[in-house]
Amino acid sequence: MAVNLAGGLCIGAKTLTNTPPKKSDAHHHALGQHPLLAGLDDAMPLRTFSPDQLNSVAAEIRDVLCNLLATRTAHFASNLGVVELCLALHCEFDFRSDRLVWDTGHQIYPHKLVTGRYHQFPSIRTRGGLMGYPNPHESVYDLFMTGHAGCSVSTAVGLRSGDVVGGQPDRRTVAVIGDGAFPSGIVFEAMNNAGELGDDLTIVLNDNKMSICPRVGAVADYLDRLRSNPFYTGLKSEVVKLLERVPMFGDPAERLLAQMKEGVKAGLLGGMLFEELGIRYVGPIDGHDIALVRKYLAMARETSGPVLLHVVTEKGHGYKPAAEDPVYFHTPPAFNDDAGTLTTQKSDGHPPYTLHAREAIRKAMTEDQRVTIITAAMCQGNKLEPVREKFPDRFFDVGICESHAVAFAAGQCKTGLRPIVDIYSTFLQRSYDQIFQEVALQDLPVTFLLDRAGLTGPDGPTHHGLFDIGYMRVFPNMVCMAPGYAAETGMMLDAALHHDHPCSIRYPKASAIELDHVPAPIEIGKCEVIREGADGTIVAFGAMLEQAIAAAESLDGDLDVGVINARFVKPMDEAMVHDTVAGGKFVVTVEEGARMGGFGSAFIESAVQQRLDTRAIRVLALPDEFIDHGDRNELLHDHGLSPVAIAQACRDAVPTGVH
Numbered sequence: 001m002a003v004n005l006a007g008g009l010c011i012g013a014k015t016l017t018n019t020p021p022k023k024s025d026a027h028h029h030a031l032g033q034h035p036l037l038a039g040l041d042d043a044m045p046l047r048t049f050s051p052d053q054l055n056s057v058a059a060e061i062r063d064v065l066c067n068l069l070a071t072r073t074a075h076f077a078s079n080l081g082v083v084e085l086c087l088a089l090h091c092e093f094d095f096r097s098d099r100l101v102w103d104t105g106h107q108i109y110p111h112k113l114v115t116g117r118y119h120q121f122p123s124i125r126t127r128g129g130l131m132g133y134p135n136p137h138e139s140v141y142d143l144f145m146t147g148h149a150g151c152s153v154s155t156a157v158g159l160r161s162g163d164v165v166g167g168q169p170d171r172r173t174v175a176v177i178g179d180g181a182f183p184s185g186i187v188f189e190a191m192n193n194a195g196e197l198g199d200d201l202t203i204v205l206n207d208n209k210m211s212i213c214p215r216v217g218a219v220a221d222y223l224d225r226l227r228s229n230p231f232y233t234g235l236k237s238e239v240v241k242l243l244e245r246v247p248m249f250g251d252p253a254e255r256l257l258a259q260m261k262e263g264v265k266a267g268l269l270g271g272m273l274f275e276e277l278g279i280r281y282v283g284p285i286d287g288h289d290i291a292l293v294r295k296y297l298a299m300a301r302e303t304s305g306p307v308l309l310h311v312v313t314e315k316g317h318g319y320k321p322a323a324e325d326p327v328y329f330h331t332p333p334a335f336n337d338d339a340g341t342l343t344t345q346k347s348d349g350h351p352p353y354t355l356h357a358r359e360a361i362r363k364a365m366t367e368d369q370r371v372t373i374i375t376a377a378m379c380q381g382n383k384l385e386p387v388r389e390k391f392p393d394r395f396f397d398v399g400i401c402e403s404h405a406v407a408f409a410a411g412q413c414k415t416g417l418r419p420i421v422d423i424y425s426t427f428l429q430r431s432y433d434q435i436f437q438e439v440a441l442q443d444l445p446v447t448f449l450l451d452r453a454g455l456t457g458p459d460g461p462t463h464h465g466l467f468d469i470g471y472m473r474v475f476p477n478m479v480c481m482a483p484g485y486a487a488e489t490g491m492m493l494d495a496a497l498h499h500d501h502p503c504s505i506r507y508p509k510a511s512a513i514e515l516d517h518v519p520a521p522i523e524i525g526k527c528e529v530i531r532e533g534a535d536g537t538i539v540a541f542g543a544m545l546e547q548a549i550a551a552a553e554s555l556d557g558d559l560d561v562g563v564i565n566a567r568f569v570k571p572m573d574e575a576m577v578h579d580t581v582a583g584g585k586f587v588v589t590v591e592e593g594a595r596m597g598g599f600g601s602a603f604i605e606s607a608v609q610q611r612l613d614t615r616a617i618r619v620l621a622l623p624d625e626f627i628d629h630g631d632r633n634e635l636l637h638d639h640g641l642s643p644v645a646i647a648q649a650c651r652d653a654v655p656t657g658v659h
């Protein structure tokens with residue numbers, strides 16, 4: 001899609017115009033459609049571009065982003081918001097040797113487009129294509145493969161320290177962190193260290209007033225105060241005037257000194273929190289004004305010691321609907337914009353587990369006043385908005401602070417409440433010690449809803465939730481279960497809330513099947529038999545029940561295979577293990593999780609404890625490697641977890657001579 005720069009985007013100004021996504025040739029950008037981006041083998045030429053050319057690059061980037069969103073779901077609003085900031089950074093630094101860490105990494109698209117990946121960009125978030133996050137395997141410009149929020153300042157402090165110790169002090173270091181990620185505890189641990197070390201470091205705080213949902217917490221309020229302090233606002237122009245008085249080619253550090261001499265030290269105006277930690281606070285500045293951002297980045301670059309540059313941007317900038325509704329447009333489904341009328345493809349599958357969980361939460365909170373719900377900034381992803389509205393006093397969004405969320409839940413438990421921590425499997429990893437000490441060790445009845453427990457698809461290795469079976473089941477007192485079909489989700493939540501010990505319930509980012517049967521009541525540690533089979537059994541843990549049933553049905557007439565819905569990995573149903581294994585028939589266990597420490601491992605542990613012959617047991621699970629991004633079904637197929645592969649595993653598992 002061509003962008004009419006004359007009448008189209010107005011980069012750097014506050015007026016918003018549309019760059020509507022259209023189903024154009026998004027998979028194959030014709031060379032010349034984005035002439036400036038197409039010519040960038042790396043970011044170096046940007047440094048020689050005129051302001052007009054930089055504005056044109058910004059417009060081209062937004063055009064690419066909009067075209068992409070016409071083809072697939074992807075991170076959108078965050079990327080639109082950092083276009084100018086990204087260009088300014090690459091103009092002022094050479095990140096082939098300087099160090100740049102984008103926090104979380106979901107806003108990495110403009111960076112990829114200007115660092116030699118424009119031609120591969122249409123493949124982003126598809127199997128075998130570019131990753132939707134930084135990836136050192138793709139480019140020297142990406143230092144860490146990330147997707148979890150909060151660690152950029154720590155890694156930047158470490159990079160700087162390494163360069164100082166290693167005698168390479170000329171390599172500059174920059175961390176860019178959003179206001180949503182900023183309140184994470186680890187950021188304060190990093191600033192604590194940075195202030196003490198005193199090494200040169202630029203922390204760019206990209207403040208767009210948004211996490212995925214509107215940001216929450218006292219730090220957010222503090223940032224708001226920094227923005228709106230009239231004292232500051234009045235003096236900002238003084239700073240600018242002063243900068244202009246100091247010769248352009250002089251030492252920018254002198255300019256900073258001059259500011260301070262003139263009594264406009266940022267610390268006097270705001271940012272005392274940082275100043276007191278030994279981190280120079282500068283800002284806030286308009287993050288859509290490339291020249292202005294460049295000026296301040298140059299100043300920060302030449303200042304000794306750590307500097308925090310507070311940059312204000314608009315999430316969704318340049319595409320009006322995204323700026324107006326950045327929550328929806330954080331990761332919208334693929335959409336077309338036909339002169340302002342947005343159309344998305346309707347999914348025709350069954351509702352996802354997340355929705356069943358939400359309805360179960362709502363029911364539990366209605367029936368029991370002790371039940372609370374805790375999210376770590378994932379209200380939207382967990383589809384909890386209606387719960388937030390209906391129960392504002394028992395809904396807690398603690399921000400991107402997973403460790404705190406778990407310890408907070410433990411505290412609530414001690415007072416008699418029954419908290420539910422609704423969290424993505426991969427993000428709960430942040431709270432491992434709190435699960436151990438504050439919950440399991442105290443034997444407190446916290447209920448963990450582990451959403452996205454499985455292959456999450458295009459987000460890839462940082463987001464697949466593959467390790468929770470292993471990491472949860474090792475703790476004494478913990479009960480670990482997984483629903484295999486829609487109705488079980490609510491039944492399991494109910495069982496957990498009536499169990500006076502910690503419980504976890506895992507389910508993937510997938511639609512939940514409806515089974516045409518009367519579900520057996522949930523009994524802790526007991527499985528459900530779905531169908532009997534004379535030749536062998538598939539034991540499925542969680543949502544893989546769907547694939548297990550399909551596999552067994554596909555074998556009908558060939559092999560008579562039973563299907564068991566395991567329900568629990570802990571406590572394991574020992575009688576079920578005995579009954580399925582003891583006769584010498586084959587057992588194939590199936591799970592959407594890592595093989596090591598997973599359901600199959602637990603099953604074999606039980607069989608061994610019971611001195612059973614384990615030779616006819618096969619474990620189907622994800623291998624001991626990080627799984628790439630791709631469509632969930634493609635990935636299940638790749639890793640032997642499709643119905644066809646499970647059926648084949650059954651055939652292969654039949655003891656020799658039996659069939």
Ligand SMILES: Cc1ncc(C[n+]2csc(CCOP(=O)(O)OP(=O)(O)O)c2C)c(N)n1
Nearest residue numbers: 078147148149178179180181210211212377
């Ligand atoms: C540890 C962790 N928790 C939660 C998330 C999910 N998440 C991804 S982006 C995001 C919002 C980040 O807000 P901010 O840093 O301000 O970036 P913005 O999208 O506003 O640019 C959240 C909650 C995550 N990636 N990592």
Ligand SMILES: CC(=O)[C@@H](O)[C@H](O)COP(=O)(O)O
Nearest residue numbers: 104106147331381456459509
């Ligand atoms: C960057 C990040 O961590 C989130 O935006 C994540 O990609 C959301 O995943 P879902 O789309 O599954 O909610």
Ligand SMILES: [Mg+2]
Nearest residue numbers: 178179180210
């Ligand atoms: Mg933000």
